[in-house]
Amino acid sequence: xxxxxxxxxxxxxxxxxxxxxxxxxxxxxxxxxxxxxxxxxxxxxxxxxxxxxxxxxxxxxxxxxxxxxxxxxxxxxxxxxxxxxxxxxxxxxxxxxxxxxxxxxxxxxxxxxxxxxxxxxxxxxxxxxxxxxxxxxxxxxxxxxxxxxxxxxxxxxxxxxxxxxxxxxxxxxxxxxxxxxxxxxxxxxxxxxxxxxxxxxxxxxxxxxxxxxxxxxxxxxxxxxxxxxxxxxxxxxxxxxxxxxxxxxxxxxxxxxxxxxxxxxxxxxxxxxxxxxxxxxx
Numbered sequence: 001x002x003x004x005x006x007x008x009x010x011x012x013x014x015x016x017x018x019x020x021x022x023x024x025x026x027x028x029x030x031x032x033x034x035x036x037x038x039x040x041x042x043x044x045x046x047x048x049x050x051x052x053x054x055x056x057x058x059x060x061x062x063x064x065x066x067x068x069x070x071x072x073x074x075x076x077x078x079x080x081x082x083x084x085x086x087x088x089x090x091x092x093x094x095x096x097x098x099x100x101x102x103x104x105x106x107x108x109x110x111x112x113x114x115x116x117x118x119x120x121x122x123x124x125x126x127x128x129x130x131x132x133x134x135x136x137x138x139x140x141x142x143x144x145x146x147x148x149x150x151x152x153x154x155x156x157x158x159x160x161x162x163x164x165x166x167x168x169x170x171x172x173x174x175x176x177x178x179x180x181x182x183x184x185x186x187x188x189x190x191x192x193x194x195x196x197x198x199x200x201x202x203x204x205x206x207x208x209x210x211x212x213x214x215x216x217x218x219x220x221x222x223x224x225x226x227x228x229x230x231x232x233x234x235x236x237x238x239x240x241x242x243x244x245x246x247x248x249x250x251x252x253x254x255x256x257x258x259x260x261x262x263x264x265x266x267x268x269x270x271x272x273x274x275x276x277x278x279x280x281x282x
Contacts, residue, residue: 007049009101009244010108013233014079016246017072018061019047025065035064055080075227082108087155094148101244102222102235103156109224111167113258116220116237118179120190121170123156124197129190130154132182165202171261172271173208177278184282191279198272207271212264216257223254 004011022032022043029043036042036057045051055077062073088103106112106123114121119133130150134141141149159166177191198205208214220237234245234254245251266274 004050004052006097008097008104009233010079010104011049011052013049013231013244013246014053014058014076015047015049017076017231018053018058021062021065021067022047025067027065032061032064036061052083053080069230071228072230075231078227079231087158088152091148091152094145095152098243099149099152103152105222105224105233105235105244106156106159106166108226109159109166110227111169111225112222113169113171113225114220114222115171115173115218115258115261116176117173117218118220119176119181120172120194122153123168124170124194125153126186126190126193127154128186129182132186136181160200160202165200167202167204169204169206171206171208171258171265174210174274174278177207177275188279188282191275191282195272195275195279198268198275204268205271205275206262206265206268207274208261208265209274214264215260218257218261221254221257223251223258 007015022029029047030040033040033043042051046053058077058080059073062076067073086104086107088100088107091100119125120129122130125133127150130153131146134146134149160168172194177194180187182190194205197203222235222237224233224235226232229251230248232246232251234250236243236245245254265271
């Protein structure tokens with residue numbers, strides 16, 4: 001089987017974690033390949049996500065690397081077992097890979113915490129709001145891709161339709177609730193939907209008011225929790241694509257950022273009332 005031309009972010013992450021285990025063991029790629037009875041290129045492709053790897057092979061490699069973290073090895077083996085395609089694969093070749101990777105990240109997350117400074121979180125956007133927002137950023141986007149982006153955003157809400165819906169906590173700055181990417185009717189509809197969303201059992205919406213004092217630089221981001229903290233991922237929000245961070249020092253900084261934002265945000269109850277008040281002003 002030829003190597004994958006475009007591995008997903010999740011496939012790359014599995015390979016990167018296996019590389020970390022090998023490097024901690026002080027073993028070269030050639031030595032690891034010899035253990036598997038293959039060539040150096042085989043390990044290179046596995047660690048770049050270009051080759052698939054079975055859960056049994058993950059465990060074999062982990063044992064060969066003397067990896068002592070059973071929880072990490074179990075989590076990596078589960079990642080290797082997940083071979084089924086998701087709904088986001090319907091958009092492969094239509095949307096850029098970053099959008100697909102974000103949907104896959106949300107699908108597998110055990111919980112999500114997000115900060116949005118300038119617009120309503122994509123997963124909670126109405127069709128009309130999303131369409132106007134996307135147009136404001138990319139005015140010459142072909143109609144087919146515009147429609148695909150809007151549809152893709154709505155389908156991301158499937159994580160709330162499962163028997164055990166994903167826990168999602170969103171911190172939304174007041175600026176995002178007042179920015180006029182669209183007309184008043186569309187904005188009122190969007191705020192009304194956001195108020196409805198805030199009552200969903202697994203969703204928490206908290207507003208960061210203008211009056212809150214923000215220290216340091218804060219930008220929109222999404223923190224996706226995994227089965228174990230070592231496999232958590234941060235997605236940096238962008239109108240055009242998605243960037244992913246997973247180094248432990250980076251994860252620690254964003255956990256600290258979320259803690260500081262939580263301390264200055266309104267309570268969920270206050271936020272629901274605040275969203276209604278802004279809608280009435282539109």
